[in-house]
Structure formats: structure tokens, C-alpha cells
Amino acid sequence: MQHARKIGEPILTVEGVSLAFGGVRALQNVSFDVREHEIRAIIGPNGAGKSSMLNVINGVYHPQDGKITFAGKVRQHVDPHEAAARGIARTFQSLALFKGMSVLDNIMTGRNLKMRANLLLQALRIGPALREEIEHRAAVERIIDFLEIQAYRKTPVGRLPYGLQKRVDLARALALEPRVLLLDEPMAGMNVEEKQDMCRFILDVNDQFGTTIVLIEHDMSVVMDISDRVVVLDYGRKIADGTPDAVRNDQAVIDAYLGVSH
Amino acid sequence: MLKKNWPVVALIALLVAGLVAPLATGASAVGFYVEVLLGGLMAGVLYSLVALGFVLIFKASGVFNFAQGAMVLFAALAVARMAEVMPWWLAAALAVVIMVILAWLIERLVLRPLVNQEAIALLMATLGVTYFLDGFGQTVWGSDIYEINLGIAKEPVMILDRLFQGGILVNKEDFVAAIAAAALVAGLALFFQKTPTGRALRAVADDHQAAQSIGIPLNRIWVIVWSVAGVVALVAGVIWGAKLGVQFSISQVALKALPVVILGGFTSVPGAIIGGLIIGVGEKMAEVFLGPVLVKAFDLAGGGIENWFAYMLALLFLLVRPEGLFGEKHIDRV
Numbered sequence: 001m002q003h004a005r006k007i008g009e010p011i012l013t014v015e016g017v018s019l020a021f022g023g024v025r026a027l028q029n030v031s032f033d034v035r036e037h038e039i040r041a042i043i044g045p046n047g048a049g050k051s052s053m054l055n056v057i058n059g060v061y062h063p064q065d066g067k068i069t070f071a072g073k074v075r076q077h078v079d080p081h082e083a084a085a086r087g088i089a090r091t092f093q094s095l096a097l098f099k100g101m102s103v104l105d106n107i108m109t110g111r112n113l114k115m116r117a118n119l120l121l122q123a124l125r126i127g128p129a130l131r132e133e134i135e136h137r138a139a140v141e142r143i144i145d146f147l148e149i150q151a152y153r154k155t156p157v158g159r160l161p162y163g164l165q166k167r168v169d170l171a172r173a174l175a176l177e178p179r180v181l182l183l184d185e186p187m188a189g190m191n192v193e194e195k196q197d198m199c200r201f202i203l204d205v206n207d208q209f210g211t212t213i214v215l216i217e218h219d220m221s222v223v224m225d226i227s228d229r230v231v232v233l234d235y236g237r238k239i240a241d242g243t244p245d246a247v248r249n250d251q252a253v254i255d256a257y258l259g260v261s262h
Numbered sequence: 263m264l265k266k267n268w269p270v271v272a273l274i275a276l277l278v279a280g281l282v283a284p285l286a287t288g289a290s291a292v293g294f295y296v297e298v299l300l301g302g303l304m305a306g307v308l309y310s311l312v313a314l315g316f317v318l319i320f321k322a323s324g325v326f327n328f329a330q331g332a333m334v335l336f337a338a339l340a341v342a343r344m345a346e347v348m349p350w351w352l353a354a355a356l357a358v359v360i361m362v363i364l365a366w367l368i369e370r371l372v373l374r375p376l377v378n379q380e381a382i383a384l385l386m387a388t389l390g391v392t393y394f395l396d397g398f399g400q401t402v403w404g405s406d407i408y409e410i411n412l413g414i415a416k417e418p419v420m421i422l423d424r425l426f427q428g429g430i431l432v433n434k435e436d437f438v439a440a441i442a443a444a445a446l447v448a449g450l451a452l453f454f455q456k457t458p459t460g461r462a463l464r465a466v467a468d469d470h471q472a473a474q475s476i477g478i479p480l481n482r483i484w485v486i487v488w489s490v491a492g493v494v495a496l497v498a499g500v501i502w503g504a505k506l507g508v509q510f511s512i513s514q515v516a517l518k519a520l521p522v523v524i525l526g527g528f529t530s531v532p533g534a535i536i537g538g539l540i541i542g543v544g545e546k547m548a549e550v551f552l553g554p555v556l557v558k559a560f561d562l563a564g565g566g567i568e569n570w571f572a573y574m575l576a577l578l579f580l581l582v583r584p585e586g587l588f589g590e591k592h593i594d595r596v
Contacts, residue, residue, distance in 0.1 A: 084477030
């Protein structure tokens, strides 16, 4: 397979974003950018605003202040399904799979945006609708092979072990063929082996599909090995931004993680 | 398993016993028994249809749609009045369009402004929709009793008279209606299982947030679900209207779907179907066979069991199995 990885220009720029829930200021004047094809990590202690940041990019929350530029265009009010349509996919920290549905159906939902046939054709399964279904099924099969979940196609996801469910979540997001993939604590709650598998998949996705990845993680060690650049948040503010090595040795970051008396 | 579920098992055993008792005790001739059974199944299919409307909307939008009964009446009125100036099938086709527009309006004017509100606020909103539809339907279409004539003979036909003494009397219209309703239910089930839109509907039913994040627009799904519920209401309305005449009481009969969904489970499509059949058969059997027994034993005036049987059964199910036969069990974290 072609080596697609070549870090390019910024694809996503966040400038001066502030988000508050009532009196709680989840994000204060946060700015950073994400370059095309890179793996960008957002880390920070609990309550630092990592998930809020991801939810802002994904369109779940709408910041009171600030500017987000995606693929050269400044975004106005964007809802999650619009963000998805423009090429931003995500996974969830606490699994949000469609539990009653099979692995295959879960991943197929990720192709829904790309289906064009109208309801009537779909209902009758004729002509373009059938061709479309076959075409998308083939794409989904490639993802299933890629993530090595061939054996579980027809299993209802609710019955899979946790690590595999996380993989299905990733597969569903990949089915959108996103330009930017947001991963919300992809390794949370995993054992060492599962963590290694997930790291490998993240690197492979980035390497083979050239997908830009933004991941948030609470555990610093995992992230440092796979990220190109790291943003560190603490109490809703950005306290560091740079390569893993630079961030690791930053005094503000060490203080935030270990705690200091102010 | 059995030990823990004994009240449910006992209740089901009681129902089955009640079902076979008239035959086993020889209280009823076979032919008559089958007639009652068929009558119950036919009514049951209609309950299933209305219950299906409830379940679809509840799954997809988390709204308990009290207006389902009013939608049945509204659709039936529309068909009945329009059929006065055109063939009934054309009137029905136009009524489908009306129900889709109605679904779209409800999404725009009621659901969208109330998104993320408490469930009770949404329930109250559908109560409002109920009374609006009841009243508005009468304003537009009138408040008399109207007929829907499907052009199928209403007089009963004798079948299987070689097999049983006396044969079985069936109404051809009922028979066609039951088959049409069953076909609709089966078609919908296939649609949900096999098409991309059906997949999207199931996805929304499972997890709103995740569905949105993969690009499924909730608003569009809501319009589709309410439209489907509207069409289901239309079919139920036409069948009931043809049978009983289109009148206000249809909106009340349709509320029998409430005990049906309690019995089958609020989130289960198969539950709605089977629940409808159980209630339909159960209340007919109770009326015909249990009624006379009660009358004799307690010297009552008799009759009317059909009116309360469904609700009694639902109440019993609430006591022993609140999630219904096929519903998802709720486990709350404390």
C-alpha cells in the first residue's frame, strides 16, 4: 500500500475558542491548529476541557466565542451531522454503538451519508439502490478486514468484549471516509494488549488512508509515542503545545499533572 | 430463571388456560370457537397497527405520542369525506400526502422547538396535538358519522362447513382488512431490517448522539417516523372506519393500543404485534366465554368485559413485568 503520510498545511484551525456552561468555564481562549495527515493529541488532567474541545470541533457544543476554520472555510453554527457530512468523524469515550444491531449494520450506518438512492428505490431494492448497497458493502468489508473483525460480522455489538466494541466504533467512524477523525480516549479502560492493538490501528489508519487524527487521552505515556504534536489543556486553558518531547519537559505540564501549590 | 419469573409464567399460563378452557370443557362448539378466535385476531391486527405507530415514535424520538389515536380519527375522516367526491383509493392516496405534511408540521412546530426538554413536556405537547387534531378534524371534515365503502361485500360468508358442523362465518371485508394490515406490518418490518433508511432509523432509536455524529440528521428521521406512524394510522382508520363508520369513538378505540404497548414493551416492534394479537383475542374470548360465567356466578348484568379486559391485563403485566414481554429492561445506576 502507498505511503500516504506527509504532513501538510493546517486543515483545522481553532482560534480563541471559549465555552461556558452557565458559570462554569470549560474552555477559555484556546487556540491551536491541526495539520493535514498528522496525529494531533489533546491531553490534560481530568476536567481540563479535552472532551469539551472535541465536542466543539464535532458540533455538539457551540462555543460562545472564537473561530473555527475547517478545510479553508470559517465555520458558523455547525451540528454534528453537518460536521460529519463535511468530513469530521468521531468515536466515543463511553461507547455509543447501536447495541441491538450487528457489527456489519453498525458499520454500514457509517455509509448512510454516501447513499443517494431515494426511499422508494431503497424499499424495493432495485436498480441504483441495490448497486449502491453492494458498493458500500464492499467498502465496509475492506474496513472489517483492516481492523481484523471478520469473525464478528453478524454478532450484535452488545455481546462483544469491550476492546472489540471500541474497534467497531472506530470502524463505523472510518466508514465515513473522514478527512479528520476525532478519537475520544480510544484507549480508556483497555488492558495493555488491547492498548497496543489500538495504537497500531491508529498508526495504520493514519499511514495508509492519510487520515488526520485528533485524539484526546488522559494517559500521557500512550500518546507520546504515536503523536506528532501535543496540545496540553488544564482548567480549560492551553498550557503547552508542541512535540511530545518538548511537552514532556515543560514545567507547566509537569505541574499540571503532578499538582503544585499555587 | 423460571423461579425468578414465576409471576410472568403464571400469568401467561393463566391466559393460555383461559384460551383453551371453552374448548376443553366443551362449553363451545369448535366452529363457534374458531369464529370468536378469528374475530379476536382481526381486531388484534388493528390494535397491533396502532401500537406499531406508538412504538416507532417512542423508539425514534423518545416521545410517548398520545396523539396516535387522534391521528387515526383524523386520517379516517379525511378519507371518508374525500371519498364522497372521488374513488376511495384516490382519497386514501391523498390522505397519505396529508399525513406526511402533518408529520412534517409536527416535527417543525412541536418536536424541534422542544428538543432536549423533559419527557413530560413532550407528552403534554402530544396531548395538545391530540385535542387539536380531534377538533381541527371536525372543523375541516365535519362531526357526523361518515361511511367508508371499500367495495367489498360485508355479508358474512360460510367457510369450512364440511369440516365443522355449522361451518365458520367470516366477514370478507374483515378478512381482507386483516390481511392488508398484516402485510403492512410485515412490509414495515422488512423495510426497517433491510434498507439503509431503516438502518438509520434503528440507529437513531439506539443512540441519538452517535447517529448524529455519523451524519444522520435527526430531524429528517423524525419526519420519516412520524409519516410512517401517520400512514399506519391511516390504514387502521380506513379499516375501522369501514367497519364501524367514521366517528369520534375511533379515537378512543385506538387508545386500546396503550395496554398493547404496555404488554408488548414500549421499544419492541414484535412486542407491539404480538401484544395486539393477545389483547384482541383475549378480550373477545373474555367477552364471549368468561362473561356468561361471571353473570351466572355473581348474578351480574353481564357484558362490557371487552371494555376493561385489555386495561386489566396491562395492569397485571405492569405488576409482574413492567418492561413488557419484549421490552428492554431498565437498570438504573444508583
